[in-house]
Amino acid sequence: MKHSVSVLVVFCFLINIIDSRIFPEPEQNLKAPEGWLPAERLASNDTVVLTFALKQQNVEKLESLVRAVSDPDSPHYGHYLSLEELRSLVQPSGETLGAVRSWLKKHGILQCDSIMTGDFLQCQTDGRTAELLLPGAHFIRYRKGDKSVVRSNSPYSLDPTVAEHIDFVGGLHRFPNEKKVLRRKKGKSDEVATKFHLGVTPSVLRQRYNLSISDVGTHPNNSQACAQFLEQFFHPADLSEFMSLFGGGFEHRYEVDHVVGQQGGGRAGLEASLDVEYIMSMGANISTWVFSNPGRHESQEPFLQWMLLLSNMSSIPWVHTISYGDDEDSLSAAFMQRINVEFMKAAARGLTILFASGDDGAGCRQVSKERNVFRPSFPASSPYVTTVGGTSFKNPFQVTYEVTDYISGGGFSNVFPMPDYQVSAVLEYLKSSVKMPPESYYNRSGRAYPDVAALSDNYWVVTNRVPIPWVSGTSASTPVFGGILSLINDQRIKRGLSPLGFLNPALYRLRGNSTNAFYDVTHGCHISCLDDQVLAQGFCAAPSWDPVTGWGTPNYPELLKALL
Numbered sequence: 001m002k003h004s005v006s007v008l009v010v011f012c013f014l015i016n017i018i019d020s021r022i023f024p025e026p027e028q029n030l031k032a033p034e035g036w037l038p039a040e041r042l043a044s045n046d047t048v049v050l051t052f053a054l055k056q057q058n059v060e061k062l063e064s065l066v067r068a069v070s071d072p073d074s075p076h077y078g079h080y081l082s083l084e085e086l087r088s089l090v091q092p093s094g095e096t097l098g099a100v101r102s103w104l105k106k107h108g109i110l111q112c113d114s115i116m117t118g119d120f121l122q123c124q125t126d127g128r129t130a131e132l133l134l135p136g137a138h139f140i141r142y143r144k145g146d147k148s149v150v151r152s153n154s155p156y157s158l159d160p161t162v163a164e165h166i167d168f169v170g171g172l173h174r175f176p177n178e179k180k181v182l183r184r185k186k187g188k189s190d191e192v193a194t195k196f197h198l199g200v201t202p203s204v205l206r207q208r209y210n211l212s213i214s215d216v217g218t219h220p221n222n223s224q225a226c227a228q229f230l231e232q233f234f235h236p237a238d239l240s241e242f243m244s245l246f247g248g249g250f251e252h253r254y255e256v257d258h259v260v261g262q263q264g265g266g267r268a269g270l271e272a273s274l275d276v277e278y279i280m281s282m283g284a285n286i287s288t289w290v291f292s293n294p295g296r297h298e299s300q301e302p303f304l305q306w307m308l309l310l311s312n313m314s315s316i317p318w319v320h321t322i323s324y325g326d327d328e329d330s331l332s333a334a335f336m337q338r339i340n341v342e343f344m345k346a347a348a349r350g351l352t353i354l355f356a357s358g359d360d361g362a363g364c365r366q367v368s369k370e371r372n373v374f375r376p377s378f379p380a381s382s383p384y385v386t387t388v389g390g391t392s393f394k395n396p397f398q399v400t401y402e403v404t405d406y407i408s409g410g411g412f413s414n415v416f417p418m419p420d421y422q423v424s425a426v427l428e429y430l431k432s433s434v435k436m437p438p439e440s441y442y443n444r445s446g447r448a449y450p451d452v453a454a455l456s457d458n459y460w461v462v463t464n465r466v467p468i469p470w471v472s473g474t475s476a477s478t479p480v481f482g483g484i485l486s487l488i489n490d491q492r493i494k495r496g497l498s499p500l501g502f503l504n505p506a507l508y509r510l511r512g513n514s515t516n517a518f519y520d521v522t523h524g525c526h527i528s529c530l531d532d533q534v535l536a537q538g539f540c541a542a543p544s545w546d547p548v549t550g551w552g553t554p555n556y557p558e559l560l561k562a563l564l
């Protein structure tokens with residue numbers, strides 16, 4: 001009897017503990033990606049950097065403001081906010097700041113940095129204190145080759161006094177993303193062909209997308225950027241050699257103007273070289289920045305770190321291209337929803353953010369032994385970014401007609417509902433397309449992507465002083481499209497107009513008005529699940545918008561006309 005009473009007491013006590021803990025990211029995938037091995041328990045005095053996403057104010061107001069400044073039909077189109085104005089809108093309430101600060105102070109955490117919008121707090125502490133602060137967290141050091149990260153292998157919880165004031169805590173779970181550029185060498189039968197076909201270079205792209213010699217940047221206040229999170233670096237000497245080899249026939253720069261973050265030594269990364277070389281060939285003669293952000297500390301999340309940087313710099317480039325992406329189903333809803341608000345903040349400032357749509361077609365996830373579904377990728381699936389898919393030349397020996405690149409990422413979000421700006425375009429596709437996969441594989445009500453496309457196959461890149469052929473993937477098409485938007489910004493700024501900002505509302509509105517702004521891609525399908533039902537086929541390109549190549553690839557003179 002006595003025994004069972006004490007068991008009951010202990011049981012109630014446990015219930016109490018469970019009740020009073022709040023887990024902000026219960027669905028976040030905690031598994032280390034392939035290659036990362038747990039090495040040791042973090043020493044109790046080792047440094048940990050925690051990033052607190054503080055609850056923002058006026059998120060609904062921000063959302064309607066973004067709609068107003070991005071919609072060409074609105075009287076507020078192009079009336080962007082300064083970072084200071086954005087701060088007044090979204091900064092956390094005094095109550096939120098007070099509650100979080102006193103909770104941290106109670107744990108002896110005093111070393112914290114804020115950012116200009118006031119909605120993130122980044123604090124340094126030691127492993128033991130961090131585990132007491134966030135019950136459930138259990139820090140391990142993981143290694144992969146000579147790289148190491150510190151992550152928790154179990155979910156963290158928040159004290160009830162602060163749970164409503166914090167969206168999520170960064171620095172515990174998400175591993176650095178390691179998506180690599182593809183290298184697709186064609187088979188033997190192409191050997192003869194390579195003699196004729198020189199692969200994709202700046203002059204091929206400029207010819208295909210109708211850029212003339214004079215289509216280069218001219219405005220001193222225009223700028224563009226690409227961001228790297230792969231512990232990769234570009235070498236200025238590679239860029240310079242690339243331009244000497246492939247930069248004939250148009251005015252361009254040989255140097256990056258500004259590197260934000262660490263540019264380590266060592267070997268250059270193919271991905272880093274690709275981004276810089278191609279954004280500077282399309283957005284030629286435009287000041288270019290590189291956000292090279294490997295994460296300064298082993299417990300930071302590089303992508304999150306970049307988002308913080310954006311909100312901590314009042315003067316930054318207008319166009320940003322990024323090739324980072326993760327499976328939606330591996331990320332917590334709290335993380336994705338908050339990052340989506342960060343994209344709204346960028347849109348409110350007039351920044352154009354472009355993400356690669358991914359290199360796995362529709363993707364595939366096994367949900368049970370018998371059942372597969374497609375696998376959307378985030379941030380490609382955010383309704384507040386412009387997502388870029390991929391194409392290849394139908395005849396690889398001629399600079400003409402483009403078809404679907406079978407790797408081009410695309411599909412429908414399971415997290416974000418379909419935004420108004422794309423409803424009629426997507427419904428038309430769903431209604432009229434004949435070759436559709438079964439409905440059980442995708443979510444017809446979700447945000448559909450990509451929005452646009454560009455060539456993604458068979459690029460030349462100079463890396464570590466060597467020209468490398470057959471570089472492929474949507475991480476090639478994204479800087480190409482970004483550079484073209486920078487040229488359009490240049491013309492707009494010159495005419496006293498606002499920069500393009502968040503492009504999608506204007507983009508989907510072009511339909512009908514100006515059908516020549518894009519080369520519509522109507523042939524080919526992308527890949528998906530290798531199963532009996534879909535036989536590795538995802539969606540197929542179709543006339544007008546489709547979830548493989550979006551609206552198609554840019555015809556610069558017409559796109560410029562349509563967006564002026």
Ligand SMILES: *[C@@H]1O[C@H](CO)[C@@H](O)[C@H](O)[C@H]1NC(C)=O
Nearest residue numbers: 042043044045046047048126
């Ligand atoms: C942590 O403690 C160990 C021994 O207790 C000591 O050797 C080490 O230098 C300490 N590390 C730091 C970062 O203070």
Ligand SMILES: *[C@@H]1O[C@H](CO)[C@@H](O)[C@H](O)[C@H]1NC(C)=O
Nearest residue numbers: 113114115116121122308312
């Ligand atoms: C934001 O910028 C300020 C001023 O440059 C700096 O002191 C602060 O540390 C930055 N915040 C973070 C989180 O890096």
Ligand SMILES: *[C@@H]1O[C@H](CO)[C@@H](O)[C@H](O)[C@H]1NC(C)=O
Nearest residue numbers: 207208209210516555557558
């Ligand atoms: C774009 O280039 C194609 C050939 O590459 C040409 O047929 C077309 O007229 C050009 N369009 C414009 C608007 O310059």
Ligand SMILES: *[C@@H]1O[C@H](CO)[C@@H](O)[C@H](O)[C@H]1NC(C)=O
Nearest residue numbers: 216217218219220221251285
């Ligand atoms: C290149 O850009 C600069 C301003 O950054 C401008 O002065 C110059 O005229 C441009 N070159 C050409 C060929 O347009």
Ligand SMILES: *[C@@H]1O[C@H](CO)[C@@H](O)[C@H](O)[C@H]1NC(C)=O
Nearest residue numbers: 218219220221222315493494
């Ligand atoms: C560039 O920006 C600066 C600062 O905003 C401004 O003073 C200058 O007039 C601008 N230059 C041109 C050519 O518009």
Ligand SMILES: *[C@@H]1O[C@H](CO)[C@@H](O)[C@H](O)[C@H]1NC(C)=O
Nearest residue numbers: 414415416417418443445446
């Ligand atoms: C489909 O997408 C909506 C958002 O548009 C979401 O609320 C819903 O949960 C998704 N369904 C599935 C099965 O994931």
